[in-house]
Amino acid sequence: MVTPLEGRKAVIAKLGMDAHWRGAIVIANALRDAGMEVVYLGHVTPAELAVVVVQEDPILIGLSALSGNHLTEVPAVLDALASHGVGDIAVVVGGAIPDPDAASLLERGVAGVFPTGSALGPLLDDLARIVSEREARGSLADELPR
Amino acid sequence: MGTVRTTASGIPVPVCAGPSTVAPGLEDRLGEPGGFPFTRGLHEVMYRERPWTIRQLAGFGSAADTNERYRLLLRQGATGINGVFDYPSLRAFGSDDERAASDVGRGGVAVDVIDDFEDLFAGIPLADVSVSLVSSQPIGAVPHLAMYLRAAQRRGVDLHQLAGTSQNDFLMETAITIAPLALPPQASFRLECDLVEFATLHLPRWNPLSVTGYNYREAGAEAPLEMALVLAHGRAVACELIRRGHAPEAFLPRLSFFLCAHNDFFEEIAKFRAIRRMWSHWVRDELGVADERCQRFRFHTQTSGVTNVSRFAHVNIARSALQALAAVMGGTQSLHVNGYDEALSIPTEHAALTALRTQYVLLHESGVASATDPLGGSWLVEHLTDEIEQAAEQVLAQIETHGGIVASTENGWVHRELARQAFDHQRALEDGTRLVVGVNTQLEGPDEQPAPFPLPSGTVEGQRARIATVLERRDSGRAEQALACLAEVCRSDENVMDAALRAVDADVTLGEFGQVFRSALGTWEFPLW
Numbered sequence: 001m002v003t004p005l006e007g008r009k010a011v012i013a014k015l016g017m018d019a020h021w022r023g024a025i026v027i028a029n030a031l032r033d034a035g036m037e038v039v040y041l042g043h044v045t046p047a048e049l050a051v052v053v054v055q056e057d058p059i060l061i062g063l064s065a066l067s068g069n070h071l072t073e074v075p076a077v078l079d080a081l082a083s084h085g086v087g088d089i090a091v092v093v094g095g096a097i098p099d100p101d102a103a104s105l106l107e108r109g110v111a112g113v114f115p116t117g118s119a120l121g122p123l124l125d126d127l128a129r130i131v132s133e134r135e136a137r138g139s140l141a142d143e144l145p146r
Numbered sequence: 147m148g149t150v151r152t153t154a155s156g157i158p159v160p161v162c163a164g165p166s167t168v169a170p171g172l173e174d175r176l177g178e179p180g181g182f183p184f185t186r187g188l189h190e191v192m193y194r195e196r197p198w199t200i201r202q203l204a205g206f207g208s209a210a211d212t213n214e215r216y217r218l219l220l221r222q223g224a225t226g227i228n229g230v231f232d233y234p235s236l237r238a239f240g241s242d243d244e245r246a247a248s249d250v251g252r253g254g255v256a257v258d259v260i261d262d263f264e265d266l267f268a269g270i271p272l273a274d275v276s277v278s279l280v281s282s283q284p285i286g287a288v289p290h291l292a293m294y295l296r297a298a299q300r301r302g303v304d305l306h307q308l309a310g311t312s313q314n315d316f317l318m319e320t321a322i323t324i325a326p327l328a329l330p331p332q333a334s335f336r337l338e339c340d341l342v343e344f345a346t347l348h349l350p351r352w353n354p355l356s357v358t359g360y361n362y363r364e365a366g367a368e369a370p371l372e373m374a375l376v377l378a379h380g381r382a383v384a385c386e387l388i389r390r391g392h393a394p395e396a397f398l399p400r401l402s403f404f405l406c407a408h409n410d411f412f413e414e415i416a417k418f419r420a421i422r423r424m425w426s427h428w429v430r431d432e433l434g435v436a437d438e439r440c441q442r443f444r445f446h447t448q449t450s451g452v453t454n455v456s457r458f459a460h461v462n463i464a465r466s467a468l469q470a471l472a473a474v475m476g477g478t479q480s481l482h483v484n485g486y487d488e489a490l491s492i493p494t495e496h497a498a499l500t501a502l503r504t505q506y507v508l509l510h511e512s513g514v515a516s517a518t519d520p521l522g523g524s525w526l527v528e529h530l531t532d533e534i535e536q537a538a539e540q541v542l543a544q545i546e547t548h549g550g551i552v553a554s555t556e557n558g559w560v561h562r563e564l565a566r567q568a569f570d571h572q573r574a575l576e577d578g579t580r581l582v583v584g585v586n587t588q589l590e591g592p593d594e595q596p597a598p599f600p601l602p603s604g605t606v607e608g609q610r611a612r613i614a615t616v617l618e619r620r621d622s623g624r625a626e627q628a629l630a631c632l633a634e635v636c637r638s639d640e641n642v643m644d645a646a647l648r649a650v651d652a653d654v655t656l657g658e659f660g661q662v663f664r665s666a667l668g669t670w671e672f673p674l675w
Contacts, residue, residue, distance in 0.1 A: 017233035017249040019323030021674060022365055022452070022568050028675060029569045040675035043326045045245060067233055068491060068601070069248035076248075096456075098490045098598040116489045117455040117585045120576050 004132045005124070006035030009058040013041040013049050015077065018067035023094055023116070027062060030120050031127075036060075046073065046080035053086050059131050065095040066116075070105065078109050090134045092127065094118065154410035154580075155368035157533045163525035169532055175423065176528075179518045181438065182430065184422040185531065186519040187477035188442050193515035197225075199480035200505045201278060201446065205230035205254035206492055207602040208609070209265035212255040216270060218495070222502055227310075228482055229266065230254035230280040231290070237325045238286045240657020241609035245326060251605030253492060254280070257290070258609050258656050259616045263297035272303045276351075277310035278446070282358060283319035284337035285329055287312045289659040291341060292646040295349075311353040311402060311446075312345075314338050315361075317379060317551075320672055321560045322361045331555040333667035337642060339386045344643035346387070346397040353402040353444075355383060360448050363406035366568025369417045369534060374541035375560070376403055377424055378551040384433065394433055398440035405478075407469035408450045414469070415521055416530035418445075418476025424535060447473035448482040454489040457584035458593050462486040467504050474514055475521055481505060491598035558673030565674065613655055620653035628652035629662055636666035 012028050014021070028038045039056055041049065053061060061081075063074060074093055081087045093105055094114040102113040111130045114123050151159045160167050177183050180190035189195070202224050204215045216227055232254040234246035241250045241258050250256050257263060267277070279294060281287035291312050298308055315322075316334035329337070338355065345354030359376040367375065380401060387397050405421070407414055426441035435441065449469040454462040463486045470483045483501040485493025493501065509515050521527040548554040555561075574580040581587045628649040635645040649659065 014324065015248070017237065017239065017246055017325055019233055019236070019253075019325055021324045025565050025674060026569055026572050029565070030572070038675075042324060042671075042674070043245075067249050068252045072248035096490060098456075099595050101598075115456045117457055117582075119586055120572060 003034065004128045005031065008131065009037045009039065009056060010060040010062055011039045011041060011053060011056055011058040012062040012064070014043045014064055015073035016067065016069040018065060018069055020066040023066065024064035027094060030124065034124055046076040049077055050080040050084040050086065053081060053089060054084050058089065059134065060127065061089055061091045063091065063093045065093060065097065068096065070095065070097055071101055074105055074110060075108055090130050092130065153413035153530065154408060155370055155413060155537070157413065157530065157537065160526065160529065163529050165525060167525050167529045172528060176522065182441060183426045184442060185419050186522050188444065190518065192477060192518040197509055197515060198474065198478055199226040199276070200224050200502065201226040201228040201480045201482055202498060202502050203228045203230050203280065203482050204498070207251040207255065207605050209255055209257060209262040211602050213266055213268055219498065219502060220275070222499060223506060224502060226480060227270070227275055227277045228280065229278065231286065232256045235656060236281065236283050236286045238289060238656050238660030238663065240613060240655055241606055242613055243657060247606055250609060251601060256605055256609050258613050259653065260293045260296055260650055261612060261616065263293040264300070267297065272298050272301065273307040279310065280313050282313045282315055282323070284314055284316055284334045284341065285319060285660060285663050287314040288337050288341055288642060288646050289656050292643065292650045296647065296650045305348055306350050308349060309351040311356050312341060313356045313358060314341050314354060315356070315358040317375065317555065317560070318358055318361060320555050320670065321564065322358065322365045324672070324674070327664055327669045328672055329663065329667050330670040331552050335552050339383060340641045340643055342383060342387060342397060343390060343392065343641055345400065346392055353400055356402045356404045356446060358404050360404045360406040363408060364450065364452050366564040366571065368567050369408070369413055370537035370541050371563060371567060372406060373417060373421050373538035374545060376421065377428070378542055378545045380425065381428060382551045394435045394440055395437055398429060398435065403443060403445040405445050405447050406450050407447050407473040409453050409465070409469065411468060411472050412527055412530055413534065414472040415476045416527055416534045418478065419531045420535040420538065424538065444479050446480040447478040449484045451484055451488055454484060455582065455584045456489040456595070459486050459489065459596050461583055462489070463500060463504065466501065470504060470508055471514065474508055477519060487596045487598065490596065494596070494599045561672060561674050616653050616655060625652045625654055628654055629658060633662045633666045636663060
């Protein structure tokens with residue numbers, strides 16, 4: 001069975017000076033095993049990330065944050081994506097994210113938040129759902145008169 | 147017999163070990179506590195005479211904020227300082243760097259100028275309290291130590307009085323933690339050895355290196371890889387110092403190590419015992435050093451952060467206590483216990499003090515501090531000690547095949563192994579081979595997440611103002627000269643520490659140090675993916 005993730009592209013990035021790579025690389029491996037093409041960027045600024053996203057045209061952007069910089073960096077990424085005209089791409093965040101912060105990121109437009117200890121199986125299911133929803137929304141938008 | 151059970155690192159565990167489980171010749175492998183090969187501990191009488199050092203990690207916000215936390219911990223019974231720096235400071239980025247802004251004061255204290263080191267240790271008797279500077283990366287460790295030494299000297303403390311540690315581990319810079327613009331492994335290793343060499347000559351009570359097995363483990367290594375990376379790294383430093391003309395007796399007694407206390411109780415105790423034995427054998431048999439002071443593998447231990455779970459966070463108190471118990475039964479020299487909320491944020495005061503008091507429960511209430519090597523002679527633990535030693539020897543041989551620790555980092559072997567083992571660990575959680583409360587079992591029930599630690603606000607602005615004040619007051623010609631001199635020394639094979647101290651005298655900032663190191667030594671993209 002082909003899942004919504006197969007053959008699609010994901011961009012994974014770290015922000016600011018956060019030093020932890022384990023979560024980002026584990027997820028990158030899991031996405032690759034699920035059939036995705038993964039572009040792992042390491043550290044980027046929000047503006048650098050937006051430029052790559054325009055070039056690579058991924059279906060999904062994964063941000064990893066374990067230093068506590070998420071409330072500054074993630075909204076900056078959303079703004080940078082919007083200003084580069086790619087604000088509709090799904091952004092998910094994983095890492096050391098307390099519940100109240102997760103709520104505020106979701107409100108701000110992030111499609112999913114995966115705190116430390118999230119199991120990969122349900123996480124991949126969630127990502128598949130997020131990608132499907134975005135695609136449905138995207139194809140609907142394509143049908144609308146411009 | 148049931149299904150085969152293995153330790154966290156995959157070593158088969160006998161259902162019920164007995165005398166025949168243990169290979170012959172055990173007495174030679176054990177020796178006596180306090181003597182070669184130190185399997186049973188570094189001292190004949192361990193904690194009865196001198197408890198392990200209670201060294202709780204602390205650092206956040208500004209130097210003044212962190213100084214307050216240090217003093218609180220010391221008042222409440224900590225017996226050493228364990229000071230961690232924020233992400234930009236660890237990498238020698240200034241708080242005024244655009245990429246640093248969102249991480250200033252996070253995960254550690256922000257330091258930019260010598261004034262920060264003066265404030266950080268204000269009111270703390272530096273000749274009496276041992277101070278561990280968790281300056282994990284050599285690019286930051288060199289300027290941090292230079293600033294620390296000058297700050298101490300300005301207070302009238304002599305260099306020979308200063309007791310403490312620089313973490314100073316090139317693997318932290320090039321494999322374990324990531325950041326933009328890392329130094330190449332060889333350059334980072336050179337700075338590390340420069341610091342070790344300087345301390346060998348000038349700082350008799352300073353541990354100039356704490357080989358950071360803890361972080362190797364946290365990045366994904368299983369126990370044998372943790373051990374092998376630590377030993378290969380320690381050996382490489384020793385060989386480099388000998389190559390530079392130093393007698394092993396001059397520096398080996400000051401090398402120190404840092405290990406993780408992970409979940410698997412007996413395996414971890416076996417690990418602590420085996421690694422002492424392996425190090426002492428190498429020093430005696432390969433380096434030919436008979437002096438037992440040189441053969442001692444002295445280590446700090448921290449309970450495992452990655453084993454902590456955000457769901458049912460208070461359960462982390464139980465996890466950390468069990469891990470700490472393994473560290474004590476394994477004969478650690480000093481210990482940090484994690485706060486229960488560290489899967490969410492840096493610890494609140496409540497979590498930090500609970501962790502501190504967990505240490506006192508072990509020390510005063512559990513009875514384990516009364517006996518040296520309490521599990522020595524346990525068939526199971528002796529068997530696991532032998533098994534894990536063999537497993538670590540095999541990994542060491544692989545590192546040698548790849549050209550030693552520096553080359554294994556340059557060619558990406560270290561990164562690949564860490565990433566592979568981290569992913570294997572995750573898969574074992576997915577398929578239920580490993581069960582973790584709140585992750586893949588015991589998921590139901592109400593959970594009140596503790597409120598995350600509220601970081602003080604205004605740290606970035608405060609640090610920027612501080613940098614501006616220093617730039618204003620300093621003799622800019624002198625600072626430029628000191629920076630040029632530092633760059634020149636970096637490009638030579640001279641030790642950088644003297645030039646670093648002169649740069650501190652000229653009020654050079656940490657961010658400027660970083661710029662000089664990166665431009666003079668180059669940068670490197672590390673092979674993670």
